[in-house]
Amino acid sequence: MMKTIIEPFKIKTVEPIRFTTVDERTSILQDAGYNPFMIRADDVLIDLLTDSGTSAMSAEQWAGIMQGDESYAGARSFFRFEKVAKELTGFTYIIPTHQGRAAEKILLTLLGGPGKCFPNNTHFDTTRANIEFSGAEAFDLLNPAGKDPSAIADFKGNMDVEALDRFIREKGPSNVPLVMLTVTNNAGGGQPVSMLNIRQTKEVAAKYGIPLFLDACRFAENAFFIKKREPGYRDKSVKEIVQEMFSYADGCTMSAKKDALVNMGGFLGLNDDTLAVNARNILIVTEGFPTYGGLAGRDLEAMAQGLTEALDEHYLTYRLRSVEYLGEKLTQAGVPILQPPGGHAIYLDAKRFAPHIPPQQFPGQSIVCELYRLGGIRSVEIGSVMFGKSDKLTGKFIAPALELVRLAIPRRVYTQSHIDYVIECVIEVYNNRASLRGFKIVLEAALLRHFTARFGVLQE
Ligand SMILES: *Cc1c(COP(=O)(O)O)cnc(C)c1O
Numbered sequence: 001m002m003k004t005i006i007e008p009f010k011i012k013t014v015e016p017i018r019f020t021t022v023d024e025r026t027s028i029l030q031d032a033g034y035n036p037f038m039i040r041a042d043d044v045l046i047d048l049l050t051d052s053g054t055s056a057m058s059a060e061q062w063a064g065i066m067q068g069d070e071s072y073a074g075a076r077s078f079f080r081f082e083k084v085a086k087e088l089t090g091f092t093y094i095i096p097t098h099q100g101r102a103a104e105k106i107l108l109t110l111l112g113g114p115g116k117c118f119p120n121n122t123h124f125d126t127t128r129a130n131i132e133f134s135g136a137e138a139f140d141l142l143n144p145a146g147k148d149p150s151a152i153a154d155f156k157g158n159m160d161v162e163a164l165d166r167f168i169r170e171k172g173p174s175n176v177p178l179v180m181l182t183v184t185n186n187a188g189g190g191q192p193v194s195m196l197n198i199r200q201t202k203e204v205a206a207k208y209g210i211p212l213f214l215d216a217c218r219f220a221e222n223a224f225f226i227k228k229r230e231p232g233y234r235d236k237s238v239k240e241i242v243q244e245m246f247s248y249a250d251g252c253t254m255s256a257k258k259d260a261l262v263n264m265g266g267f268l269g270l271n272d273d274t275l276a277v278n279a280r281n282i283l284i285v286t287e288g289f290p291t292y293g294g295l296a297g298r299d300l301e302a303m304a305q306g307l308t309e310a311l312d313e314h315y316l317t318y319r320l321r322s323v324e325y326l327g328e329k330l331t332q333a334g335v336p337i338l339q340p341p342g343g344h345a346i347y348l349d350a351k352r353f354a355p356h357i358p359p360q361q362f363p364g365q366s367i368v369c370e371l372y373r374l375g376g377i378r379s380v381e382i383g384s385v386m387f388g389k390s391d392k393l394t395g396k397f398i399a400p401a402l403e404l405v406r407l408a409i410p411r412r413v414y415t416q417s418h419i420d421y422v423i424e425c426v427i428e429v430y431n432n433r434a435s436l437r438g439f440k441i442v443l444e445a446a447l448l449r450h451f452t453a454r455f456g457v458l459q460e
Pocket of ligand 1: 052099100101102124126127182186187215217254255256257258265266
């Protein structure tokens with residue numbers, strides 16, 4: 001008999017949740033300009049804003065915190081971290097940074113600039129912002145199934161390799177400093193990328209002498225999807241699969257706040273000698289000495305331990321199942337979600353959830369606000385607020401392909417009853433969807449506007 005998949009841990013420390021009423025949350029929302037990033041965490045009941053940096057650390061990781069070597073140069077903790085990261089990735093150089101975007105910033109300072117073009121299956125927002133900040137352009141070449149929120153396929157995060165080949169020929173190989181592949185595809189719905197696709201992407205890039213970099217934040221979740229879904233991988237260990245994934249890449253950027261199960265950290269992995277020298281020079285100016293990056297020795301210890309724990313198959317079984325469970329129950333209730341469930345989050349399909357709100361009135365933002373008002377649940381819009389643009393010439397609004405609301409599940413933080421409560425709230429918002437109203441932006445920043453924008457509710 002199939003038994004319930006249980007949380008593979010006991011709880012040693014607890015953190016109380018502060019309860020608020022619907023009335024209190026109505027005024028909190030107003031004060032926050034209807035932007036969940038502006039709500040105080042103490043006013044949130046269940047925080048599904050992000051899975052980034054929100055993991056619960058293990059007893060072993062906390063033990064590592066006490067053992068951190070805080071020497072400025074050559075700290076023991078660095079060498080432990082470097083050994084673990086090298087064993088997993090195979091890269092010659094492991095450069096610690098304080099988080100993923102710091103690794104991106106260094107890489108793109110060196111390789112970006114006006115006229116350069118960066119393809120990816122789907123750029124994450126900070127990656128795109130770092131590319132554009134350098135003066136270069138970012139392009140998403142997602143496979144067609146990945147663009148259809150209701151299509152069920154095993155590897156909807158895949159790169160469209162034929163489009164990639166055409167793209168490189170069109171732009172000219174010398175204008176494409178690297179090809180990036182994001183595993184799993186965060187902005188594209190937490191969908192995995194197959195080993196075959198990684199290999200094929202590498203082949204296309206290599207044909208033109210262009211290096212392949214993984215945006216490797218969720219490498220372990222991606223590897224477990226490969227194990228479960230891709231022919232030939234069932235009997236391989238997750239570690240072997242991870243090693244094979246990285247073997248096709250020439251480098252990586254990594255936010256350790258995801259699959260390394262820490263609250264802060266990241267690294268840049270490189271094979272190229274010159275690039276590594278230049279990257280370390282920038283690191284020293286912007287982050288710190290190469291054996292600590294922007295981190296304390298204790299952070300490096302926790303990261304080394306977390307990178308190891310993320311490969312545990314009991315952990316990964318529980319991790320993917322708890323996300324799938326949320327998706328399954330919502331689907332059974334008729335709530336439109338991006339199918340199939342991704343590795344770290346469930347994405348509500350806001351276009352079908354609130355079809356009466358057009359993209360330029362931010363249907364996803366409307367759902368986000370109602371989930372908070374009704375249930376104290378914090379989620380995030382990934383649609384026209386995050387990626388919508390105005391045409392440079394005509395000023396016309398350009399909507400992204402998908403309008404999503406992400407319910408990201410922090411690692412090892414919430415139990416099944418928390419998830420059951422989320423399910424009840426989402427279903428209630430869905431059943432009352434006719435009352436959802438559109439929004440307008442009343443204040444926005446030039447870059448990454450979703451973090452700080454203020455909204456107003458549109459009246460009929
Ligand atoms: C989180 C994330 C980043 C950026 O990492 P930070 O640690 O938040 O700076 C880059 N790419 C992807 C796919 C991510 O999920």
